[in-house]
Amino acid sequence: MRYHKLKAGECPGTYVVTEPVTEQDLLRIANQIARKRLAKGSAITSTTEAAERLQTLLQDREHEVFGALFLDSQHRVLAFEELFRGTLDSASIYPREVVKRAILLCSASIIAVHNHPSGDPEPSQSDRVFTQALKEALALVDVRLLDHLVVGAEGVVSLAERNLL
Structure with missing residues:
Protein backbone atom coordinates (compact mmCIF):
# COMPACT_ATOMS: atom_id res chain seq x y z
CA MET A 1 0.00 0.00 0.00
CA ARG A 2 1.44 3.38 -0.99
CA TYR A 3 1.13 6.30 1.42
CA HIS A 4 0.48 9.39 -0.63
CA LYS A 5 3.09 12.11 -0.02
CA LEU A 6 4.88 10.27 2.81
CA LYS A 7 8.23 8.65 3.28
CA ALA A 8 9.48 6.57 6.17
CA GLY A 9 10.96 8.49 9.08
CA GLU A 10 14.13 7.62 10.98
CA CYS A 11 12.27 5.81 13.78
CA PRO A 12 10.03 2.81 13.06
CA GLY A 13 6.39 3.81 12.65
CA THR A 14 7.18 7.43 11.86
CA TYR A 15 6.66 9.26 8.58
CA VAL A 16 7.85 12.48 6.98
CA VAL A 17 5.60 14.53 4.72
CA THR A 18 7.40 15.08 1.42
CA GLU A 19 5.15 17.81 0.05
CA PRO A 20 2.23 19.96 1.21
CA VAL A 21 -0.85 17.99 2.26
CA THR A 22 -4.45 18.95 2.80
CA GLU A 23 -6.65 17.88 5.68
CA GLN A 24 -8.35 15.47 3.27
CA ASP A 25 -4.94 13.98 2.39
CA LEU A 26 -4.21 13.44 6.09
CA LEU A 27 -7.55 11.72 6.66
CA ARG A 28 -6.99 9.47 3.64
CA ILE A 29 -3.49 8.59 4.90
CA ALA A 30 -4.82 7.86 8.40
CA ASN A 31 -7.45 5.54 6.92
CA GLN A 32 -4.83 3.74 4.82
CA ILE A 33 -2.67 3.19 7.90
CA ALA A 34 -5.64 2.05 10.00
CA ARG A 35 -6.69 -0.46 7.33
CA LYS A 36 -3.12 -1.75 7.07
CA ARG A 37 -3.04 -2.25 10.85
CA LEU A 38 -6.22 -4.35 10.52
CA ALA A 39 -4.71 -6.56 7.82
CA LYS A 40 -5.24 -10.30 7.96
CA GLY A 41 -2.90 -11.93 10.46
CA SER A 42 -2.21 -8.90 12.64
CA ALA A 43 -2.79 -9.59 16.33
CA ILE A 44 -5.22 -7.62 18.47
CA THR A 45 -3.85 -7.62 22.01
CA SER A 46 -6.30 -5.30 23.78
CA THR A 47 -9.60 -3.50 23.49
CA THR A 48 -7.69 -0.21 23.50
CA GLU A 49 -5.67 -1.30 20.48
CA ALA A 50 -8.81 -2.36 18.60
CA ALA A 51 -10.58 0.87 19.55
CA GLU A 52 -7.73 3.06 18.26
CA ARG A 53 -7.63 1.24 14.94
CA LEU A 54 -11.39 1.24 14.42
CA GLN A 55 -12.06 4.80 15.57
CA THR A 56 -9.94 6.18 12.73
CA LEU A 57 -12.05 4.30 10.18
CA LEU A 58 -15.50 5.16 11.51
CA GLN A 59 -15.51 8.38 13.51
CA ASP A 60 -16.13 10.80 10.64
CA ARG A 61 -18.88 8.91 8.84
CA GLU A 62 -22.07 10.89 8.25
CA HIS A 63 -24.27 7.80 8.65
CA GLU A 64 -24.25 4.86 11.04
CA VAL A 65 -22.03 1.96 10.05
CA PHE A 66 -21.85 -1.40 11.82
CA GLY A 67 -18.81 -3.57 11.33
CA ALA A 68 -17.12 -6.58 12.82
CA LEU A 69 -13.52 -7.49 13.39
CA PHE A 70 -13.37 -11.26 12.89
CA LEU A 71 -10.59 -12.96 14.85
CA ASP A 72 -9.09 -16.44 15.03
CA SER A 73 -8.47 -18.34 18.27
CA GLN A 74 -5.21 -16.42 18.81
CA GLU A 81 -15.94 -5.93 7.36
CA GLU A 82 -18.48 -3.14 7.32
CA LEU A 83 -21.66 -5.21 7.34
CA PHE A 84 -24.48 -2.68 7.63
CA ARG A 85 -25.00 0.95 6.75
CA GLY A 86 -27.80 3.09 8.10
CA THR A 87 -29.01 6.64 8.36
CA LEU A 88 -27.92 9.59 10.47
CA ASP A 89 -29.13 8.04 13.72
CA SER A 90 -29.86 4.35 13.16
CA ALA A 91 -28.97 1.22 11.24
CA SER A 92 -30.85 -2.03 10.77
CA ILE A 93 -28.51 -4.77 11.92
CA TYR A 94 -29.28 -8.48 11.73
CA PRO A 95 -27.42 -10.82 14.11
CA ARG A 96 -27.91 -13.79 11.78
CA GLU A 97 -25.92 -12.02 9.04
CA VAL A 98 -23.07 -11.43 11.50
CA VAL A 99 -23.22 -15.11 12.50
CA LYS A 100 -23.15 -16.17 8.83
CA ARG A 101 -19.99 -14.14 8.19
CA ALA A 102 -18.35 -15.47 11.36
CA ILE A 103 -19.01 -19.05 10.23
CA LEU A 104 -17.81 -18.41 6.67
CA LEU A 105 -14.58 -16.86 7.97
CA CYS A 106 -14.07 -19.63 10.59
CA SER A 107 -13.95 -16.94 13.25
CA ALA A 108 -13.44 -17.90 16.91
CA SER A 109 -14.41 -14.46 18.19
CA ILE A 110 -15.43 -11.02 17.03
CA ILE A 111 -15.28 -7.42 18.14
CA ALA A 112 -18.39 -5.58 17.00
CA VAL A 113 -18.17 -1.87 16.28
CA HIS A 114 -20.49 0.87 15.15
CA ASN A 115 -20.31 4.62 15.01
CA HIS A 116 -22.53 7.43 16.25
CA PRO A 117 -22.40 10.24 13.66
CA SER A 118 -23.43 12.70 16.39
CA GLY A 119 -19.93 12.27 17.83
CA ASP A 120 -21.20 11.06 21.23
CA PRO A 121 -20.07 7.46 21.77
CA GLU A 122 -22.45 6.79 24.67
CA PRO A 123 -24.29 3.50 23.95
CA SER A 124 -28.06 3.77 23.62
CA GLN A 125 -30.51 1.33 25.19
CA SER A 126 -31.05 -0.22 21.76
CA ASP A 127 -27.25 -0.66 21.43
CA ARG A 128 -27.28 -2.60 24.71
CA VAL A 129 -30.24 -4.77 23.73
CA PHE A 130 -28.70 -5.53 20.33
CA THR A 131 -25.37 -6.43 21.93
CA GLN A 132 -27.05 -9.06 24.12
CA LEU A 149 -17.25 -0.67 20.59
CA VAL A 150 -19.25 2.49 19.99
CA VAL A 151 -17.20 5.08 18.12
CA GLY A 152 -17.72 8.82 18.00
CA ALA A 153 -15.54 11.84 17.35
CA GLU A 154 -15.49 12.36 21.13
CA GLY A 155 -14.03 8.91 21.83
CA VAL A 156 -14.82 5.21 22.00
CA VAL A 157 -16.93 3.34 24.55
CA SER A 158 -16.31 -0.36 25.21
CA LEU A 159 -19.41 -2.22 26.33
CA ALA A 160 -17.17 -4.97 27.74
CA GLU A 161 -15.32 -2.47 29.94
CA ARG A 162 -18.68 -1.26 31.24
CA ASN A 163 -19.75 -4.85 31.99
CA LEU A 164 -22.58 -4.61 29.47
CA LEU A 165 -21.75 -7.84 27.60
Missing part, protein backbone atom coordinates in the same frame (compact mmCIF):
# COMPACT_ATOMS: atom_id res chain seq x y z
CA HIS A 75 -6.97 -13.05 18.33
CA ARG A 76 -5.34 -12.50 14.95
CA VAL A 77 -7.39 -10.61 12.39
CA LEU A 78 -9.18 -12.73 9.81
CA ALA A 79 -11.05 -9.76 8.36
CA PHE A 80 -12.65 -6.43 9.16
CA ALA A 133 -28.94 -10.49 21.13
CA LEU A 134 -25.73 -10.66 19.09
CA LYS A 135 -23.81 -12.28 21.95
CA GLU A 136 -26.50 -14.95 22.33
CA ALA A 137 -26.70 -15.62 18.58
CA LEU A 138 -22.92 -15.98 18.28
CA ALA A 139 -22.75 -18.25 21.33
CA LEU A 140 -25.05 -20.73 19.58
CA VAL A 141 -22.28 -21.38 17.04
CA ASP A 142 -19.44 -21.17 19.58
CA VAL A 143 -18.20 -17.73 18.51
CA ARG A 144 -17.35 -15.37 21.35
CA LEU A 145 -18.30 -11.68 21.30
CA LEU A 146 -15.25 -10.06 22.90
CA ASP A 147 -16.54 -6.51 22.82
CA HIS A 148 -18.88 -4.05 21.16
Whole structure:
Protein backbone atom coordinates (compact mmCIF):
# COMPACT_ATOMS: atom_id res chain seq x y z
CA MET A 1 0.00 0.00 0.00
CA ARG A 2 1.44 3.38 -0.99
CA TYR A 3 1.13 6.30 1.42
CA HIS A 4 0.48 9.39 -0.63
CA LYS A 5 3.09 12.11 -0.02
CA LEU A 6 4.88 10.27 2.81
CA LYS A 7 8.23 8.65 3.28
CA ALA A 8 9.48 6.57 6.17
CA GLY A 9 10.96 8.49 9.08
CA GLU A 10 14.13 7.62 10.98
CA CYS A 11 12.27 5.81 13.78
CA PRO A 12 10.03 2.81 13.06
CA GLY A 13 6.39 3.81 12.65
CA THR A 14 7.18 7.43 11.86
CA TYR A 15 6.66 9.26 8.58
CA VAL A 16 7.85 12.48 6.98
CA VAL A 17 5.60 14.53 4.72
CA THR A 18 7.40 15.08 1.42
CA GLU A 19 5.15 17.81 0.05
CA PRO A 20 2.23 19.96 1.21
CA VAL A 21 -0.85 17.99 2.26
CA THR A 22 -4.45 18.95 2.80
CA GLU A 23 -6.65 17.88 5.68
CA GLN A 24 -8.35 15.47 3.27
CA ASP A 25 -4.94 13.98 2.39
CA LEU A 26 -4.21 13.44 6.09
CA LEU A 27 -7.55 11.72 6.66
CA ARG A 28 -6.99 9.47 3.64
CA ILE A 29 -3.49 8.59 4.90
CA ALA A 30 -4.82 7.86 8.40
CA ASN A 31 -7.45 5.54 6.92
CA GLN A 32 -4.83 3.74 4.82
CA ILE A 33 -2.67 3.19 7.90
CA ALA A 34 -5.64 2.05 10.00
CA ARG A 35 -6.69 -0.46 7.33
CA LYS A 36 -3.12 -1.75 7.07
CA ARG A 37 -3.04 -2.25 10.85
CA LEU A 38 -6.22 -4.35 10.52
CA ALA A 39 -4.71 -6.56 7.82
CA LYS A 40 -5.24 -10.30 7.96
CA GLY A 41 -2.90 -11.93 10.46
CA SER A 42 -2.21 -8.90 12.64
CA ALA A 43 -2.79 -9.59 16.33
CA ILE A 44 -5.22 -7.62 18.47
CA THR A 45 -3.85 -7.62 22.01
CA SER A 46 -6.30 -5.30 23.78
CA THR A 47 -9.60 -3.50 23.49
CA THR A 48 -7.69 -0.21 23.50
CA GLU A 49 -5.67 -1.30 20.48
CA ALA A 50 -8.81 -2.36 18.60
CA ALA A 51 -10.58 0.87 19.55
CA GLU A 52 -7.73 3.06 18.26
CA ARG A 53 -7.63 1.24 14.94
CA LEU A 54 -11.39 1.24 14.42
CA GLN A 55 -12.06 4.80 15.57
CA THR A 56 -9.94 6.18 12.73
CA LEU A 57 -12.05 4.30 10.18
CA LEU A 58 -15.50 5.16 11.51
CA GLN A 59 -15.51 8.38 13.51
CA ASP A 60 -16.13 10.80 10.64
CA ARG A 61 -18.88 8.91 8.84
CA GLU A 62 -22.07 10.89 8.25
CA HIS A 63 -24.27 7.80 8.65
CA GLU A 64 -24.25 4.86 11.04
CA VAL A 65 -22.03 1.96 10.05
CA PHE A 66 -21.85 -1.40 11.82
CA GLY A 67 -18.81 -3.57 11.33
CA ALA A 68 -17.12 -6.58 12.82
CA LEU A 69 -13.52 -7.49 13.39
CA PHE A 70 -13.37 -11.26 12.89
CA LEU A 71 -10.59 -12.96 14.85
CA ASP A 72 -9.09 -16.44 15.03
CA SER A 73 -8.47 -18.34 18.27
CA GLN A 74 -5.21 -16.42 18.81
CA HIS A 75 -6.97 -13.05 18.33
CA ARG A 76 -5.34 -12.50 14.95
CA VAL A 77 -7.39 -10.61 12.39
CA LEU A 78 -9.18 -12.73 9.81
CA ALA A 79 -11.05 -9.76 8.36
CA PHE A 80 -12.65 -6.43 9.16
CA GLU A 81 -15.94 -5.93 7.36
CA GLU A 82 -18.48 -3.14 7.32
CA LEU A 83 -21.66 -5.21 7.34
CA PHE A 84 -24.48 -2.68 7.63
CA ARG A 85 -25.00 0.95 6.75
CA GLY A 86 -27.80 3.09 8.10
CA THR A 87 -29.01 6.64 8.36
CA LEU A 88 -27.92 9.59 10.47
CA ASP A 89 -29.13 8.04 13.72
CA SER A 90 -29.86 4.35 13.16
CA ALA A 91 -28.97 1.22 11.24
CA SER A 92 -30.85 -2.03 10.77
CA ILE A 93 -28.51 -4.77 11.92
CA TYR A 94 -29.28 -8.48 11.73
CA PRO A 95 -27.42 -10.82 14.11
CA ARG A 96 -27.91 -13.79 11.78
CA GLU A 97 -25.92 -12.02 9.04
CA VAL A 98 -23.07 -11.43 11.50
CA VAL A 99 -23.22 -15.11 12.50
CA LYS A 100 -23.15 -16.17 8.83
CA ARG A 101 -19.99 -14.14 8.19
CA ALA A 102 -18.35 -15.47 11.36
CA ILE A 103 -19.01 -19.05 10.23
CA LEU A 104 -17.81 -18.41 6.67
CA LEU A 105 -14.58 -16.86 7.97
CA CYS A 106 -14.07 -19.63 10.59
CA SER A 107 -13.95 -16.94 13.25
CA ALA A 108 -13.44 -17.90 16.91
CA SER A 109 -14.41 -14.46 18.19
CA ILE A 110 -15.43 -11.02 17.03
CA ILE A 111 -15.28 -7.42 18.14
CA ALA A 112 -18.39 -5.58 17.00
CA VAL A 113 -18.17 -1.87 16.28
CA HIS A 114 -20.49 0.87 15.15
CA ASN A 115 -20.31 4.62 15.01
CA HIS A 116 -22.53 7.43 16.25
CA PRO A 117 -22.40 10.24 13.66
CA SER A 118 -23.43 12.70 16.39
CA GLY A 119 -19.93 12.27 17.83
CA ASP A 120 -21.20 11.06 21.23
CA PRO A 121 -20.07 7.46 21.77
CA GLU A 122 -22.45 6.79 24.67
CA PRO A 123 -24.29 3.50 23.95
CA SER A 124 -28.06 3.77 23.62
CA GLN A 125 -30.51 1.33 25.19
CA SER A 126 -31.05 -0.22 21.76
CA ASP A 127 -27.25 -0.66 21.43
CA ARG A 128 -27.28 -2.60 24.71
CA VAL A 129 -30.24 -4.77 23.73
CA PHE A 130 -28.70 -5.53 20.33
CA THR A 131 -25.37 -6.43 21.93
CA GLN A 132 -27.05 -9.06 24.12
CA ALA A 133 -28.94 -10.49 21.13
CA LEU A 134 -25.73 -10.66 19.09
CA LYS A 135 -23.81 -12.28 21.95
CA GLU A 136 -26.50 -14.95 22.33
CA ALA A 137 -26.70 -15.62 18.58
CA LEU A 138 -22.92 -15.98 18.28
CA ALA A 139 -22.75 -18.25 21.33
CA LEU A 140 -25.05 -20.73 19.58
CA VAL A 141 -22.28 -21.38 17.04
CA ASP A 142 -19.44 -21.17 19.58
CA VAL A 143 -18.20 -17.73 18.51
CA ARG A 144 -17.35 -15.37 21.35
CA LEU A 145 -18.30 -11.68 21.30
CA LEU A 146 -15.25 -10.06 22.90
CA ASP A 147 -16.54 -6.51 22.82
CA HIS A 148 -18.88 -4.05 21.16
CA LEU A 149 -17.25 -0.67 20.59
CA VAL A 150 -19.25 2.49 19.99
CA VAL A 151 -17.20 5.08 18.12
CA GLY A 152 -17.72 8.82 18.00
CA ALA A 153 -15.54 11.84 17.35
CA GLU A 154 -15.49 12.36 21.13
CA GLY A 155 -14.03 8.91 21.83
CA VAL A 156 -14.82 5.21 22.00
CA VAL A 157 -16.93 3.34 24.55
CA SER A 158 -16.31 -0.36 25.21
CA LEU A 159 -19.41 -2.22 26.33
CA ALA A 160 -17.17 -4.97 27.74
CA GLU A 161 -15.32 -2.47 29.94
CA ARG A 162 -18.68 -1.26 31.24
CA ASN A 163 -19.75 -4.85 31.99
CA LEU A 164 -22.58 -4.61 29.47
CA LEU A 165 -21.75 -7.84 27.60
